[in-house]
Amino acid sequence: DAGVTQSPTHLIKTRGQQVTLRCSPKSGHDTVSWYQQALGQGPQFIFQYYEEEERQRGNFPDRFSGHQFPNYSSELNVNALLLGDSALYLCASILGGDRGFGYTFGSGTRLTVV
Amino acid sequence: TQLLEQSPQFLSIQEGENLTVYCNSSSVFSSLQWYRQEPGEGPVLLVTVVTGGEVKKLKRLTFQFGDARKDSSLHITAAQPGDTGLYLCAGTKYNAGNNRKLIWGLGTSLAVNP
Numbered sequence: 001d002a003g004v005t006q007s008p009t010h011l012i013k014t015r016g017q018q019v020t021l022r023c024s025p026k027s028g029h030d031t032v033s034w035y036q037q038a039l040g041q042g043p044q045f046i047f048q049y050y051e052e053e054e055r056q057r058g059n060f061p062d063r064f065s066g067h068q069f070p071n072y073s074s075e076l077n078v079n080a081l082l083l084g085d086s087a088l089y090l091c092a093s094i095l096g097g098d099r100g101f102g103y104t105f106g107s108g109t110r111l112t113v114v
Numbered sequence: 115t116q117l118l119e120q121s122p123q124f125l126s127i128q129e130g131e132n133l134t135v136y137c138n139s140s141s142v143f144s145s146l147q148w149y150r151q152e153p154g155e156g157p158v159l160l161v162t163v164v165t166g167g168e169v170k171k172l173k174r175l176t177f178q179f180g181d182a183r184k185d186s187s188l189h190i191t192a193a194q195p196g197d198t199g200l201y202l203c204a205g206t207k208y209n210a211g212n213n214r215k216l217i218w219g220l221g222t223s224l225a226v227n228p
Contacts, residue, residue: 004156033216040200040221040223041220041221042120042202042218042219042220042221043157043202043218044218045215045216045218048215056209056215090156090157092156094214102147102149102159102162103147103159103216104159105149105156105157105158106156107154107155107156108154108155108156110154
């Protein structure tokens with residue numbers, strides 16, 4: 001049973017560029033959340049997708065956008081990259097409406113903006 | 115405003131010692147989860163506590179959910195170097211649209227020295 005798969009694992013981009021990160025949820029999960037995690041800090045919630053729609057959004061600018069596909073996989077897009085966008089980006093999946101159970105996280109994509 | 119306060123932020127102990135990590139809030143959560151994260155990896159769920167006063171044990175780890183479901187603790191007995199990592203607590207809340215949202219603490223970085 002495959003867990004959450006994220007790609008790429010590492011990425012280096014130049015300030016001002018755009019980036020797309022990808023996530024395949026755990027088999028059977030239909031809800032995907034994206035998080036940004038700075039070194040030594042807890043994850044910061046970016047947004048959550050369910051039924052191909054953004055259902056919740058954290059305190060992130062519109063430069064951060066996403067998409068969910070019919071197969072439940074998801075993409076995170078960041079435009080006009082800033083140095084401060086350098087972080088580990090985590091994708092987590094869960095079955096919608098499943099109360100009390102924890103999310104399954106991927107290993108993340110390490111984004112470095114130079 | 116950090117809704118979930120974790121303490122201590124950093125902890126360095128010797129192998130064999132006991133320790134307790136705290137997760138406190140003024141808000142009530144429908145459930146609370148503890149995760150452990152190793153460098154370069156995503157968080158891995160350790161336990162979910164749902165009922166006020168609930169105690170769960172996972173080998174040398176004991177988790178407790180406060181009676182009012184506002185706080186939780188993680189106690190490790192006879193810590194081992196393999197316990198080293200970032201311990202994160204996350205509380206579940208539901209918004210007006212009944213969408214689940216995780217509120218994260220900033221984490222406790224634990225180092226167990228041999």
